[in-house]
Amino acid sequence: MPFVGVRMGESGVHRMVRDLKGFLGYGLDLLRILRLDFKNPHSYTKFRMIRSVQRKAHCRVLIEAGTYFGATADRCSRIFDQVYTIELDERLAEKASDYLKRRKNVRVMKGDALHILPQLLQREDIGNVLIYLDGHFCGDGTACGIFPEPAVEELRLLSPYKEKINAVIVDDFRSFGSEEGFPAKSVLLKSAEDCFMDGFFETTVFLDQLLIVRTRGRG
Numbered sequence: 125m126p127f128v129g130v131r132m133g134e135s136g137v138h139r140m141v142r143d144l145k146g147f148l149g150y151g152l153d154l155l156r157i158l159r160l161d162f163k164n165p166h167s168y169t170k171f172r173m174i175r176s177v178q179r180k181a182h183c184r185v186l187i188e189a190g191t192y193f194g195a196t197a198d199r200c201s202r203i204f205d206q207v208y209t210i211e212l213d214e215r216l217a218e219k220a221s222d223y224l225k226r227r228k229n230v231r232v233m234k235g236d237a238l239h240i241l242p243q244l245l246q247r248e249d250i251g252n253v254l255i256y257l258d259g260h261f262c263g264d265g266t267a268c269g270i271f272p273e274p275a276v277e278e279l280r281l282l283s284p285y286k287e288k289i290n291a292v293i294v295d296d297f298r299s300f301g302s303e304e305g306f307p308a309k310s311v312l313l314k315s316a317e318d319c320f321m322d323g324f325f326e327t328t329v330f331l332d333q334l335l336i337v338r339t340r341g342r343g
């Protein structure tokens with residue numbers, strides 16, 4: 125299909141429509157915030173939050189738990205040097221690999237984030253990382269690992285690699301303690317405090333995300 129003199133493939137058109145919807149969703153989110161009636165941010169609003177944290181904490185590598193179709197990995201490929209995205213469901217991982225194949229700095233990793241996160245962080249070439257924990261069961265067609273929401277265990281596994289980590293974002297804070305099998309919010313917060321409260325990171329909850337951001341030198 126021609127577009128401003130450039131031929132776009134199916135995935136190019138899909139990305140353009142997705143980006144337009146993203147701007148609209150972000151606009152609606154801003155309106156909801158103005159009306160103080162805000163629940164679940166649009167995925168583009170979540171991307172803006174990732175970008176804001178990335179800038180604040182000087183992150184170069186994104187590791188995302190939970191790829192789904194690859195929308196966030198795709199958006200983030202434009203702002204990070206490297207993106208690693210982990211998906212437990214084999215079919216989704218293959219679909220996302222195909223969708224993201226043109227993004228040369230994105231790697232889709234098939235498997236459980238509980239196993240793959242420490243493996244990635246052990247690598248010498250990986251540092252200044254933003255970890256985006258969004259790999260949980262979310263209904264038909266998505267995977268359910270040992271834990272429907274493994275973020276509490278993932279934070280514990282990340283803790284020994286703190287010196288490589290500049291920020292962690294845990295998505296869907298509202299679902300903790302309310303979705304079946306999700307740990308309570310207090311359990312998640314305790315895990316964040318136990319694992320990251322060492323004077324180098326600040327923790328806050330903002331727009332349905334738990335943000336753990338490095339504010340001082342290396343831990």
Ligand SMILES: C[S@@+](CC[C@H](N)C(=O)[O-])C[C@H]1O[C@@H](n2cnc3c(N)ncnc32)[C@H](O)[C@@H]1O
Pocket residue numbers: 167188189190191192193194195196197210211212213216235236237238258259260261262265266267268269270272274
């Ligand atoms: C909310 S979706 C991810 C959305 C994606 N981050 C985005 O922004 O487009 C959650 C995904 O996590 C996957 N998942 C569930 N448990 C997982 C685990 N233990 N490790 C990796 N992925 C997991 C599900 O199959 C599902 O595709």
